[in-house]
Amino acid sequence: MSTLIGTGVALVTPFKDDLSVDHEALSNIVKFNIDNDTNYLVISGTTGESVTISKQEKLDIITTVKKTNAGKLPLVLGIGGNNTTAVIDEIKNTDLSDFAAILSVAPYYSKPTQEGFYQHFRAISQVCPIPIILYNVPGRTAKNMLPETTLRLAKDFDNIVAVKEAGNNQQQYLELLKDKPKDFLIISGDDDLALGVTLAGGSGVISVLGQAFPKDFSRMIQLGLEGKAAEAYQLHKRFIKITNLIFEENNPAGIKAVLETLNLCKDIVRLPLVPATKDLKHRINNYVEQY
Template sequence: MTQFIGTGVALITPFKNDLSIDYDALERLIEYNIENGVEYLVISGTTGESVTITVEEKKALVSFISKVNNGRLPLVLGIGGNNTSSVIDEINTTDLSGIDALLSVSPYYSKPTQEGLYQHFKAIAEASPIPVILYNVPGRTSKNMEPETTIRLANDFDNIIGVKEAGNNVHQYLELLRTKPEDFMVISGDDDLALGVALAGGSGVISVIGQGLPKEFSEMIRLGIAGKAKEAYAIHFRLMPITSLIFAENNPAGIKAVLNELGISSTYVRLPLVEATISLKNKIKQELMVLGKS
C-alpha cells in the first residue's frame, strides 16, 4: 500500500453563504493540493464536516472529487459510525469503484469494550471490498482503541492495512510501531506529532494543515520518512505556530480561515460549529504573512 505513504489531506467541504456546497472552491482546493505534491486525498472525514453532510451530498461529493481528481491521486473515503449494521449498509450501497480505501472511525458515544471495537471492525473488514484504514480518535469518540486491539485486527484481517492514530499520545504511537506487522501502516492523525511519527517509522499523516500548506507539509513528511531529521525539523519549526492556531477553537473553522486567506474557499461552517473568531482569523492572517503566504 505504498500509495498511502506520505501526506494525505482530510479535505474540507467548502460552503457558500447559504451553506450549500461550493463546488468551484472544492475544485480549486483539489487542484491546489495535487499541484503542490500531496500523496492522496481523504473525503468525508471529520474535517469535511461529515456529520452535517447529507447522504445525497456525500454521494455528490464523492462523484465530484473523483471526476476532478481523474485518477491522479489515490482517494480514501470516510465511512464509519457507531451503528455497525448501518456502516455495513453504507459500504454495500456506495459506489466504491473510484475509491482506493475506506477510513472508518472508531464507534463514538457508545463507548464499547475493546472486544466490541474488535467485533465492529471485524464486521467492516468482512463487508468491505476494498482496503480499510482504522481511525482511532479518542478525543472525539470518548473511547481509546488500545494498541493491542489495533494489532489484533491488523494480524487477523489482510484488508485492514493501517490505522490513522489520533490520540495525541506519543507512547501509543511507539507501541503501535513496535508491535505492528511489517506491512501495516501507522498513519499520524495529529499534525503536531506527524514528523516524529514519520521519523520513528510511521507511514506519514492524514493532515488538516497539509491542505493549506501542501508543498511545505508534504515535503516535511517525505524528509521525515527518509530519516532526514534536521531538514524536516527546519520545516516543522516554521509550521508549528500555524498548526497550533488552526486547532485553537474548532476544526475545520481554523483551516477554513487559512484557506480563505489563500483565496481558495470561504470560512462558512455548518452548525453546531461556528466560524473562527475575528481574533483567531487575525492571528492566522499574521502567521501566514510570516510564512510568506498572505
C-alpha cells in the first residue's frame, strides 16, 4: 500500500452562509493540495464533519472531489460508525472502485470491549472489497482500541492494511511499531506527533493542518521517511504554534479559520460545533500572515 505512505489530508467540508456545502471551495482546496505535494486525500473523516453530513451530501462531495482530482491523487473514503450493520450496508451500497481504501473509525459511544472492536472490524473486513484503514481516536470515541487488538486484526485479515492511530499516546505508537506485521502501516492521526512517529518507523500522517500548508507539511513528512531528522524538525518547529491553535477549541473550526485566512473557504461549521472565537481567529490570522 505505497499509495498510503506520506501525507494524506483529512479534507474539511466547506459550507456557505446557508450551511449548504460549498462545492467550489471544496474543489479549490483539493486543487491547492494537488498542486502542493499532498500524497493522498481523505473524504468524510472527522474533519469533514461526517456526522452532520447527509447521505446525499456525502455522495455529492465524493463527486466533486473525484471530478476535481481527476485521478491525480489516491482517495480514501470514511465509512465507519457504531452500528456495524449500517456500516456494512454502506460499504455494500457504495461504489468504491475509485478509492484506494476506506477509513473506518472505531465504534464510538457504545464503548465496546476489545473483543467487540475485533468482531466489528472482522465483520467489516469480510464484506469490504478494498483495503481498510482502522481509525483509533479514543478522545472522540470514549474507548481506546489497544495495540494488541489492532495487531490481531492486522494479522488475521489481509485487507486490513493500516491504522490511523490518533490517541496522542507516543508509547502506544511505539508498541504498534514494535510488533506490527512487516507490511502493515502505522499512520499518525496526531499532527503534533506525526514527525516523531514517522522517524520511528511510521508511514506518515493523515493530517488536519497539512491541507492548509501542504508543501511544507508534506516536505517535513518526506524528510522523516528519509530519516533526515534535523532538517525535518526545522519544519516541525514552524508548525508547533499553529498546531496547538487549530485544536485549542474544536476541530474543524480551527482549521477552517486558517483556510478562511488563506481565502480557501469560510470558517462556517454545523451545529453542535461553532466557529472559532474572535480571539482565536485573531491569533490564527497573525500566525498565517507571519508564515
